[in-house]
Structure formats: C-alpha cells, structure tokens
Amino acid sequence: MAVDDSSTDPDGGSESESSASGPSRSPSDSVSAVARSVADPILEIRDTTVAFNMDRGESRVLDDVTLDIERKEIIGIVGESGSGKSMFASALLDAVVEPGVLTGDITYHPTPDESIDLLNLSKRELRDLRWEEISMVFQGAMSSWNPTMTIRGHFEETLDAHDADYVAGMERAHELLSDLYLDPERVLSSYPHELSGGMKQRALIALSMVLEPRVLVMDEPTAALDLLMQRSILKLLKEVQSKYEITMVFITHDLPLVAELADRLAVMYAFQFAEVGPTETILRDAAHPYTRSLLNATPNLDADVDEMKPIPGSSPDPVNAPVGCSYHPRCPLATEQCVEQDPPFFDAGPNHQTACFHWEEAAEEIPFSLPEQTDREASR
Template structure:
C-alpha cells in the first residue's frame, strides 16, 4: 500500500502518551425565538491517545453535542465557542479544529477524526451500493481507488462481513447489524486516528449490541485507534471503556477511570444513573428511575444543574455550580458532597467492566 495507508509512526516526544484531542471551555448554543439555547456548557475534557472514552448520560444531556464538537460538526444555526485541538501522532503543530476552513474540515473529518452517527441506515444513500459509498469517499479525498478498495475489502472482512456480498449490496438489503458494521468499515477507510461513535448500538437487539462492542474492542487494537463512544447505556459501554465521562444538563458531572466510577461513583447523579439500569432479575418494586426531569436548555437552574433532583441539595448547591473536584487520583466529580452521596444513595447492583 502507498503512504496514504501506511501506519503513522508515533511521535517520541511524550505527547503520544497523552492527549490526541483537547477540548477546552467548549460551549454550543442555538439561537431561538425564546432566547439562546445552550446545549453544551463550558465543557473541558482531554481524549487520551489509545483510550476508549465512554460519554454517558440521559437523553438531552449534551453527549452528542460534545461528540460533534470534536469535529466542529455543529449544524447551523448552532455556534461552537471554546477551543478544540488535535495533536497529530506523527508530530508537527497541533491543529486548531474549530479554526479550520470548510475544505480543511472536510479532509480532517475522515482522515484524522471519523464519526459514526446514530442510525446507520440513514447514513447511506439508498440509491448507491455499499461499494459505491467507498469509491465516492476515496475519490472525494483524492485517494487511489483501486488501492483503496483493497483496503475496503480488508476492513469489511475485519468487521466480520463478506466483501463480495456487501460491496454489491444496497443499504436496504442489509440487516441493522450488518449496516452498522459496514458503516464502521467505511469510517475507517482513510485510516483515522480517532473514531467517534454516537449511540453505536441504538436500535439493535441485545446480542447485536454486545457483538458491536466486542468488534470495536478488536478494531481498536487492530488499527491503533482512539475511540469515543457516546451512549445512554452505561452498563454496556463500561465493559470496553477505559474512562467514563458522565454528562447532565450539558456539562460533565463526573470523570474518571471506569472501574472507579462503576464501583464507587461520587456524584449523586451517577449513583442514581447506575441504580436505574434495568435488571431482569430484580423485582418490579426494586426497579428505580431518577425522579424529576432534565432541565430545559433555555432554563437551566442556577447553581448545580442537578440540585432540583438531588436528595442532598442545600442552599450552597442552589446558589453555586461546583467545579470538578478531585475525588482520588484521576477521578473527579462536580459535587460538594461526594462522601455524603455514597452514604445517602447506596448502589443497588454491581456493574462489571
């Protein structure tokens, strides 16, 4: 294969052990008649090279906005402020992602950071075969088509599909799981460093969800990937993640190693989220949900965004929004009462990695 597909050499200046993406003070707002709706609120997080970062939270928590921000892919009329920086693994100057031109972004989004969005079937043009999607992508980025299709066949095999059948098929001829696998193969066609996945197992049955997550773990090792997985399903993503970021009301409330967070969560919301995971072995009266609703993006409460649903909230919580405090080592939580949360909200089940 040509240098287009040669595995990039990792730089040896210390950066390779650290961050591939740095998001600093990122906010996303949409102008509406009732005012500006902020759907990402001053979020800062680093994505470490070679990790699987799980981003979890209820629907409407800002997870997808954070994912879109990593590629500066916010749909109009939304606006992104803050800084998104990409560090090339082969060295060279950092890339200020949200300062790239339209053409530079088009190249960046496939060659550096690739994204698999929700609804695999909707991501394909129904009038084109799967193979034609691969060809169009290669041509759009000025890659050699013949050589690129050799890679496409290998990628399709790597996601446990038959290249001859899949490349000639149209999207509607494939099952949901097959379509998702084909989309993952397409996202890896130009050898990106980072794969961002927005609800990769949505609308799939339980067995297929587990199969897709196992596949992602295999691909991470095979293609030296950094993976960001955005999902509402904490129990599934915990099995393959290295770290978890728990989001609520458009900000991160807890961040740390997956083992620490699932075994000893420090934020009341994370503990309630873990307790709300369905358990087929539990009695109906033991099934828990988080009381209350997430805030309207046009009316996020003052102070801690979770205080309207939190059993520990007091005047300090209603007036002051806490920063992420270090709980222990690499584990942090945006809560004034992490010790009290463990005592007040016991975990009802164990989630294993």
C-alpha cells in the same frame, strides 16, 4: 455543575493528586482536573459552548465544557437523553449546524508534537480532517445509506472525494469488512436494503475507517439493534480498536452497554460533565449523586425490578437551566450552597473527578449494588 459537557436538541498526564490518607478534598482547577489523568491527549477541549438564539432566549446545549481525550483510549460519554451528548460529538468535528454557534478551543494532536486548532480550519481543511483524521458514525446512520448505490459505490465515492489511492483503499475496505466478520465481496456488491441492520451498521463502521482516521466518534451506534447484535458489535469494536490502535469516543445513554467497552467514562448532565473517571471506578465507587442515581435507575439482570429507582424530576430546560449546580432540583443531597454556587471539579480518587460539593457523602446517602462481576471483568 462542573466545567464540562455535551448537548442536545436546542429546545429541549498524570494521576490525580491524592495524599497517603486519601483523595484530595479541595476543588481542582477545571483544566488541570480533567487533564491530570491524561498523559498524551489526542483531543483537548477547552471552555467549549454551543448556543442557539431562540425566541425564548439563548439556549446553551453545550455549556462551557473542558475535557482531554487520551490517545488510543476508548472513552464512553454517558447521560440521559437531552443531556448534550450528540452536540458534544458534533463539536468535536466542528459540525454544529446553523444557527448553532460553537465557541471555545478544540485542539487536535495528530502526533504528540503536532497541534491543530480545529475551530480555525478552512472548509477544505475541515472536510479532509473529518474523514481522514477524525471520523464519525452518526446517530441513526443506518438509514443514511444512499439506497440507489451499492456499498462498494459508497466506499469508492469516499475514496475519490479525498483523492485517496483506490487500490489501497479498497484493499483496506476488504480487510475492515473481514475484521467485522462480513463477507467483503457479498457486502460490497449489495445495496443497503439487501443487508440486515447489523450488517449495515458494521459496513458503516468499516466505511468510517477506510481513510485510516486516528479518532472514531460514535453517536449511539447500536441504538437501533437488538441486544445480541449490540453485544456482538461491541466485541468487534474492541478487536478493531486494538488492531488499528484508534482512539474511540463512544456516545450512548446505555451505561451498562458502554461499560463493557470503555476504558474511561464521562457522565453528562445538563450540557456539562458531572463525573469523569476509569470505568471500573465509576461502576464501583461513583462519587456524583447523579451517577449513583443513574446506576440505580439502570436495568440490571441480577437485580430485582423492584430495586430499580427512577430519578425523580426531569432534565433542565437549556433556555432556563437552574442557577448553581444544575442537578440540585433533583438531588437528595442538595443544600443552599448547591443552589447558589456552581461546583468545581473535586478529586475523588486517582484519575477520578466529580463536580459535587457533597461527593464524600454520596456513597452513604445513595447506595447502589452491582453484580458480583461485570461482563467487562468476566471477558478479561
């Protein structure tokens, strides 16, 4: 498949070129393809890999990925469980735990004229960057609160660890909690067990932003919440992102959920990116067979349950991924070329890239239907 991706457990800028008659049909260079739609990148990920040496052999849980993330955008990273999403998030903060080995290049641009080699920082520099510049809400983080400390204690500890101004920091904490429709004094004086799941999650988002980071990485931040609370937090995130002009990387397996929030989607399969493009383009005109099958397999309140079509087969083993296109064992369009060759990115339209030799056939061979109007469109 193409050069791009995320990860999983070790065992398990300008418009794209198109002619007047339609999208380019020639493959794009992996770097230029993903960079072409990003005019002002805040993060540049190049040829990045995470590998674990297992008894069964090398396990690649992030496989030579390349992606640019636009300043102030909300980008959704989507894929099945085990596709590499969480490892991609860890790589963005150089937070891959041993014995995992992270290689490649990740460049962070605090401003358009500054560049920081994220994988070449000292431990102190990296510690500061992780909260002050790039912050993260980890998967399952609602249970990571210290039960013996009040929420105020968590904010104070974070400010103290980074030598931040206490008064200004707590004023910002109050503002953030209010922005997230919480009562600051009540929440700050509470212990974690005294708050509901949705309140703890919103307080955690406020904590992750108290040092005014430019990038917020969120790994399945609403996974443990009910549907109504998920939608509520998405709405709040959109408001907070707009107010503070923060770049947001939202990682989830729930494509319809993130589609309500994201400006752009990057669809992952087998530790690589399969397709990258504007959210509405992906929802209406997905070009990769996997993306189209994923949309067909996604529950839709407007569609009959009988119309849902699970994707046959299972995700590949990271130790023994298929040669050629990693999706070919499950793909109805696969040919001998797919079995033998790893497809590059092709330009499928403006700012839209896909890693499939047969992307032009996908719409006819794998039809899917969406509601007349998505929730995201209706909220505009």
